Amino acid sequence: MDLQQSVASLPRTRPATINQLRALGIATLMDLLSHFPSRYEDYQRVSAIARCQVGETLTLKGYVRRGQPLFTKTGLRLERFLLEDDSGTISAIWYNQPYLLRLLYPGVCVSVAGTVKLFGRDRTMIAGGFEIIVDPQAPTLHTGRIVPVYPETARLSSKTIREKLFPLLKDLTLSDWLPEPIRNYNGLTDIVSAYRQIHFPDSQTQYQAARRTLAFHELFLLQLHSSLTKQSWQRQALKQPFSLLPDQAARLKQMINALPFSLTPAQQRCFREVQTDLLQPFPMNRLLQGDVGAGKTVVAALAAYLTYLNGKTSLIMAPTAILAEQHYQALHRLFAGVDPPLRLGLYTGATKTTRTEPRYDVLVGTQALLNFQAGRTAPGLVVIDEQHRFGVAQRAKLKTKADQPHLLTMTATPIPRTVALTLYGELDISVIDALPPGRLPVKTYLVPPEKRDACYRWIAEQVKQHRTQVFFICPLIEESDQETLASVRAANQEYKRLKQQVFPQLRLGLIHGRLKAREKQAVMQTFYRHQLDILVATAVVEVGIDVPNASVMVIEGAQRYGLAQLHQLRGRVGRGHRQSYCYLFGEFSDRRAKQRLGVFCSQSLGLTLAEYDLRARGAGTLFGQRQHGRSELKIASFSDFRLIDQCHQAVNHFLLHHHDLKNFPLLTAELAKLKSPAMVGRD
Ligand code: ADP
Ligand code: MG
Numbered sequence: 020m021d022l023q024q025s026v027a028s029l030p031r032t033r034p035a036t037i038n039q040l041r042a043l044g045i046a047t048l049m050d051l052l053s054h055f056p057s058r059y060e061d062y063q064r065v066s067a068i069a070r071c072q073v074g075e076t077l078t079l080k081g082y083v084r085r086g087q088p089l090f091t092k093t094g095l096r097l098e099r100f101l102l103e104d105d106s107g108t109i110s111a112i113w114y115n116q117p118y119l120l121r122l123l124y125p126g127v128c129v130s131v132a133g134t135v136k137l138f139g140r141d142r143t144m145i146a147g148g149f150e151i152i153v154d155p156q157a158p159t160l161h162t163g164r165i166v167p168v169y170p171e172t173a174r175l176s177s178k179t180i181r182e183k184l185f186p187l188l189k190d191l192t193l194s195d196w197l198p199e200p201i202r203n204y205n206g207l208t209d210i211v212s213a214y215r216q217i218h219f220p221d222s223q224t225q226y227q228a229a230r231r232t233l234a235f236h237e238l239f240l241l242q243l244h245s246s247l248t249k250q251s252w253q254r255q256a257l258k259q260p261f262s263l264l265p266d267q268a269a270r271l272k273q274m275i276n277a278l279p280f281s282l283t284p285a286q287q288r289c290f291r292e293v294q295t296d297l298l299q300p301f302p303m304n305r306l307l308q309g310d311v312g313a314g315k316t317v318v319a320a321l322a323a324y325l326t327y328l329n330g331k332t333s334l335i336m337a338p339t340a341i342l343a344e345q346h347y348q349a350l351h352r353l354f355a356g357v358d359p360p361l362r363l364g365l366y367t368g369a370t371k372t373t374r375t376e377p378r379y380d381v382l383v384g385t386q387a388l389l390n391f392q393a394g395r396t397a398p399g400l401v402v403i404d405e406q407h408r409f410g411v412a413q414r415a416k417l418k419t420k421a422d423q424p425h426l427l428t429m430t431a432t433p434i435p436r437t438v439a440l441t442l443y444g445e446l447d448i449s450v451i452d453a454l455p456p457g458r459l460p461v462k463t464y465l466v467p468p469e470k471r472d473a474c475y476r477w478i479a480e481q482v483k484q485h486r487t488q489v490f491f492i493c494p495l496i497e498e499s500d501q502e503t504l505a506s507v508r509a510a511n512q513e514y515k516r517l518k519q520q521v522f523p524q525l526r527l528g529l530i531h532g533r534l535k536a537r538e539k540q541a542v543m544q545t546f547y548r549h550q551l552d553i554l555v556a557t558a559v560v561e562v563g564i565d566v567p568n569a570s571v572m573v574i575e576g577a578q579r580y581g582l583a584q585l586h587q588l589r590g591r592v593g594r595g596h597r598q599s600y601c602y603l604f605g606e607f608s609d610r611r612a613k614q615r616l617g618v619f620c621s622q623s624l625g626l627t628l629a630e631y632d633l634r635a636r637g638a639g640t641l642f643g644q645r646q647h648g649r650s651e652l653k654i655a656s657f658s659d660f661r662l663i664d665q666c667h668q669a670v671n672h673f674l675l676h677h678h679d680l681k682n683f684p685l686l687t688a689e690l691a692k693l694k695s696p697a698m699v700g701r702d
Contacts, residue, residue, distance in 0.1 A: 020192050022049040029183055036183075039175040048187060052214055054180065055233075055654050056167035059220065060147060062132035065163050069106035071135050073142055078132040078163040079111075080104060080152065083123045102131065102144070109135075111144040128152040132162035148178070160185050165220045181218075188215045196685035197236055201669050207232040217654075231662065234655035238441055238666040243686075244693050245444025246670055252445065253301045255423055260300045261329040261399070274324050277356020278317065280455065285309075289449040290318050293427065296447065297325055297400075303425035306443060308434055309451030310625045311590030312458070315429045316346065318451075319402045320353040322427055327361060327380045331399025334424075335383045338405060340367040340536055341543050345565055346404065347383045354381075368536065400425045431590070433583055433629035437663040441652075452624070461572070461593040463601040463620040465613070474602055475521050478571055482525055482552045487597065488569040491517060491555045492588055494576025494605070506557050507533045513575070514555040525552040532557060558588070567595035577603035578612040582619050582628040590625075611635070633658050 025047060026032070026040045045051050064077040071077060081102035089097040089112070096115045100123055101108055111131050113119055123129060133147040148161040160166075160181045169177045195202065195210040202209075208216075208228050213236075216229035263271070275282065282290070289307060296303035309315045323333035335350070337343040347365040354361050366384035382388065382398075401424045428446070439448055466474050481487050493510040514529040528551040530542045546554045547566055554569075558580075572592045577585060585603075593599035603620075607613045615635055622628055655662065680687050 020048075020190060022052065022193065023047050026051060026183075030186070032183065036175070036179060040183075043175065051180075051184060051187065052191075053653060054169060055217055056177075057170040058168050059226070060132070060166045060168060062148065062162050062166050063164055067106040068102065068104045068109045071109070071142070071144075073135050073137055076132075076134045076147075078130055078159075079109065079144060080128070080130045080163075081109075083125050083127045083129055084108065085125055086120050086123055088117065088120065102129065109142055109144055110138065111146050112138065113146050122151070123149075128155075130159055130162040132166065160219075165223075165226070167218050167220075184218050188218060191215070194685060196683075196689045197239060198673070198683065198686070201239070201673065202232075205235060205665055205669060207235055210236070230654065234652075234659060234662055235666055235669075237653055237655045238659075238663060239669060240689060240693060241441050242444050242666055242670045243673070244690055245442070246674055247690070249304070249445035250674075252304050255301050257300055257302060257423060259329075261297050261325065261331075263294070263298055263325070263328075267325075267328045270328060271321070271325060274321070274354075274357050279352060279355075282317065283314065283451075283453055283455055285451045285453045286314055286318060289451055290321050292447070292449045293318060293322050294325065297322065297425055302423050303427065304446055305427055306434075306446040306448045307427060307429045307451070308448060308626075309429075309431065310433075310454065311431045311587060312454060312594055313431075313451040314455050315404075315431075315451060316349050317353055319404070319427060319429060320350055322400055322402065322425075323350075323381045324354070324357065324361075326398075326400040326425070329399060332379060332396070333381045333400040333402065334388055334398045335381065335402040336388055336404065337383070337385060339539075340385050341540055342404065343367050343383050343385050344540075350381060350383060398424050400427065403428045405430050431587060431625070433586070433625035435626070435630045435633050435657060437633070437657045437660055440663055440667050441655075441657065450626070452626070457596070458593060459598050460623045461589050461599045461601050463589065463603070465577075465603050465607060465616055465620060467607070471604065474573075474604075478573070479522060479525065481571060485570075485597065486549075486568075487571060488546065488549065488551070488566060489553045489571040489573065490569060490588075490591055491553060492572070492574045493555065493557050495558060495579045504533075507531050510555060510557045517553065517555060522553060527551065527553045527555060530554060530556045558584070565594060566591070570595060570597045570599040572599070572601045573604065574601070575604045577605040577616060578607060578609070579605070582615065582632040583625060585619055586625045586628050 026045060027037050028048070029037070029051075040046075040051065043054070045054055061076065062078045064075070066075070066077050066079060068079050068081055071079060079102060081104035084101040084103050086098060086100040089099045091097065096117075098113045098116055098119050100111045100119075102111050111133070128151065129149055130152055131144055131146050131149045133145045135142055136145050137143070148166060150159055150161045152159075158164075161178055167177065167181060169180045191211050191214060193211050193214070197207070197210075201207075207213075210232070213229040213232040216225045217233055220226035220229065289309075293303070293305060293307070296305055307315050307318060319335060323335065326333045335346055337346050343365065344367070347363065350363055354363065361380040362378060364379035364382040364384075366382055366388050368385065368387050403426070405428060434443065434448070439446075478489055482489065491513070493506065493513050495506065510529065510531050514527065518527045528542050528546055530539055530546075534542070542551075542554070545551050546569075549568060569592050572589055574580070574585065574588055580588070589601045592601065603616055607616065615632070618631055619628060622631070657663070677683070680690075
């Protein structure tokens, strides 16, 4: 069977269905097989009509005796059918599906799955799925089994997907690209049964085995891909490897001594790791992770200095003009003690003509740098301060433009170990896991609705007494990377309400993602210069602004944010010497949401919070609930801690013994397929 055939080759399939499949990104039969259920309904139990109980979810089989439409007092339309088997009769109802009256005429044998409820005083089956029984020996697809439910899909029903998949799975032949010893050692099933059981599980146990098998396949491929990328990166020989001769070492030491502060042990360790990389004969590809305020910039500055000492320039790229400007200022301070002084340049959309010198040692900028850089000598070091927002596409572009530069990516996004192993396996990772001395942890509280006014009064008081500044973060309206119009509108309203009704005596400003870069910068500047007391913002301020005088962060609709994201927001305060506070407003009636936010109040390390969230929200249970949150993985989950470790060992073991993939043509072919656009950015 050729699974690369188009879905157009599916038997008895209407063009409309084929188009709907394509709209879901399902182009080939293989894509269809890999369209996994998001959850299942357990309709395994089949009962005689007379014996079913109110509250049970199960399957009933019987003959239709009559059917009629029914209108409820609230104006809902129903279709009600009387079903009969040898043991008795029961009503079954559907909501507003008039066509059923034509389909289920008296005498038709039907299998109906759903939940039995009391309707008035009668036991009634509320139908979830049904199928007409023609051949009593034939397997059922939509009832009488564990039934797969596929992710919400415009107009394509799970029923249709089941009907397309079932015959495909029945005749499925597929050779397993994962080497057999690996499958055996890790207790995996064969790939064909895995596909069959993930779509139509015979039992929960078989489902588990299938999921584990397919997840292992997915993880193995990603991890192997990362490892191979890392190997090939390390095979690029640098034309001029860096050196650290005694004279250079002395100057580096001099710079460290002249810094406005002394490095923390965590910063020292991270810079040592970077320095070791820089002295190797192949390019560095390191990720420096550290919470906001952990002090990543100085590590980048030291790397840039070592690059300068080797006669090469450095590029430092920030995600926004504001951040580029801040880096530029910060670097001036960090390089202040260096003699002779370094030539620093700033290159953003707004400043390119005024401040750029033709020759520079360190050039700071936004992605506009990429165009500027074209045609110049390749930099020795590229630092990407992605601050967790930097575009994947730009990153890819940068890598191809520059000719083998050392690459240092800095991120404040905590990367749980499982994510690091799976998606970032080709990177070396350094973590700054402690804040500079003297930082007070931000005191964080949940504010119940009845204390909201008191909290507002307290904030107004803080502003008056301590001349402190405050962030108000508006709730996420829709989950989306781009700021939606709805969010902007909501932010506008909240801004007006706070300005007119709550803090009429204070100076308020508003910033959101729909403002032009120049407007944003202007608002930020006024806040930075303390011409505003309160900055109302959508989550855009997440991209990082250093305003040490801000010491209060208020987050509305806190339950909607992930802990890692809340943590980023909280990191905007607590940068100065004053005790800072973070107040969470929102809807906390859900016990689990409250517990999650409770953890947030008591924990201050980003990585700990991210791993907690992964465990708490990562994977749900099989029946009833959605299985995965949104993630880059199709079937595995980053909360599969054990599986990811097992897979990691399997990949290492495999690479140790098989340097040449030539003997594994199926595996090689599978790896080649990984070069989808999403993979480009996972350097
Ligand atoms: P981030 O990791 O968020 O980029 P920065 O590099 O901007 O953090 O550093 C945050 C602040 O902490 C800056 O004002 C910086 O000067 C200061 N800082 C960094 N390292 C130290 C240190 N070792 N001791 C004292 N202050 C430090
Ligand atoms: Mg930073």
